[in-house]
Amino acid sequence: MPTDEAIIQLVQASREREAFEQLVPAYRRRVFGLAYSILRDRAAAEDLAQEVFVKLWQALPRYDGRAKLSTWIYAITRNAAVSALRARRRSVSMSDVSVLAEVEGIAATPAIEPEDAALRRQVETLPEKQRQAITLYYLDERPVDEVAEMMGLPANTVKTHLHRARASLAAALASPPEEFA
Amino acid sequence: MSGVQDDLDARLRRAFSGIDTATGFDSRLDARIAALPQGLAASQRARAERQRARAVKLLAREAWLNAATAVGVGAAATAVIWRHGPAVACWIEGALGAAADPAALMAFASAVLVAGLWPVLKGLLPR
Numbered sequence: 001m002p003t004d005e006a007i008i009q010l011v012q013a014s015r016e017r018e019a020f021e022q023l024v025p026a027y028r029r030r031v032f033g034l035a036y037s038i039l040r041d042r043a044a045a046e047d048l049a050q051e052v053f054v055k056l057w058q059a060l061p062r063y064d065g066r067a068k069l070s071t072w073i074y075a076i077t078r079n080a081a082v083s084a085l086r087a088r089r090r091s092v093s094m095s096d097v098s099v100l101a102e103v104e105g106i107a108a109t110p111a112i113e114p115e116d117a118a119l120r121r122q123v124e125t126l127p128e129k130q131r132q133a134i135t136l137y138y139l140d141e142r143p144v145d146e147v148a149e150m151m152g153l154p155a156n157t158v159k160t161h162l163h164r165a166r167a168s169l170a171a172a173l174a175s176p177p178e179e180f181a
Numbered sequence: 182m183s184g185v186q187d188d189l190d191a192r193l194r195r196a197f198s199g200i201d202t203a204t205g206f207d208s209r210l211d212a213r214i215a216a217l218p219q220g221l222a223a224s225q226r227a228r229a230e231r232q233r234a235r236a237v238k239l240l241a242r243e244a245w246l247n248a249a250t251a252v253g254v255g256a257a258a259t260a261v262i263w264r265h266g267p268a269v270a271c272w273i274e275g276a277l278g279a280a281a282d283p284a285a286l287m288a289f290a291s292a293v294l295v296a297g298l299w300p301v302l303k304g305l306l307p308r
Contacts, residue, residue: 028202050206050210117196123193
């Protein structure tokens with residue numbers, strides 16, 4: 001896996017094409033994961049990841065190395081995802097979005113056990129930041145520091161979100177509604 | 182409690198496994214990049230370099246102007262002292278004498294204070 005330093009060196013040498021070819025595999029999962037954690041819909045997250053990489057390709061010549069490469073990429077992804085979410089909310093009512101995200105997102109996951117699907121639905125009921133932290137943490141088993149960088153929050157705040165989310169989910173598992181049983 | 186947490190961890194990992202981009206993501210991205218106008222990256226790089234060069238040029242011009250102003254003021258002061266040394270000495274002596282007067286000193290200090298606070302005072306004045 002290419003390092004950020006190697007990618008930055010290629011950009012600074014005006015070899016954007018090579019830099020981009022290394023950047024896509026290095027960041028594809030992370031950009032997609034961050035988009036998914038915000039949009040809660042696999043197909044929409046994939047479309048957004050494509051948009052983000054096109055933006056990165058266009059912006060790469062202007063990248064001056066002042067911000068960390070990963071921080072720069074996560075900021076572009078977060079902004080694009082939040083804009084996409086706002087646009088979607090304008091066209092569909094909030095309740096419809098939740099239902100759509102739930103149905104599309106979970107149904108699109110291959111071969112998921114019914115009890116795991118129920119757990120995912122339980123995750124969907126968590127407050128936004130807790131849900132996002134849980135998704136990013138478990139999607140690729142990323143360290144808390146990286147989840148914090150992706151969310152643009154301090155690591156301790158993310159730890160708190162994770163702790164509260166796990167407590168809520170554990171409580172739901174301890175007293176399961178019918179679907180957990 | 183740890184058992185519950187371990188179980189929850191395992192179930193969450195399972196619940197989120199398999200969520201990934203569809204196959205062909207990279208080839209679709211390549212196609213989109215290829216469809217972009219040719220030379221876009223090059224033109225953006227050129228524009229960024231032009232902006233950087235313009236900023237460097239502006240800073241250099243400002244530095245030269247500041248240096249020229251300082252040299253000009255210094256040269257003018259030297260010339261005045263050279264040509265009218267006794268008159269300048271007399272004027273400085275008068276100014277120092279005035280500074281020794283408490284009322285004049287207070288007036289000067291007040292003027293400096295008002296000048297310093299002028300940006301704030303201006304904001305308080307009715308428009």
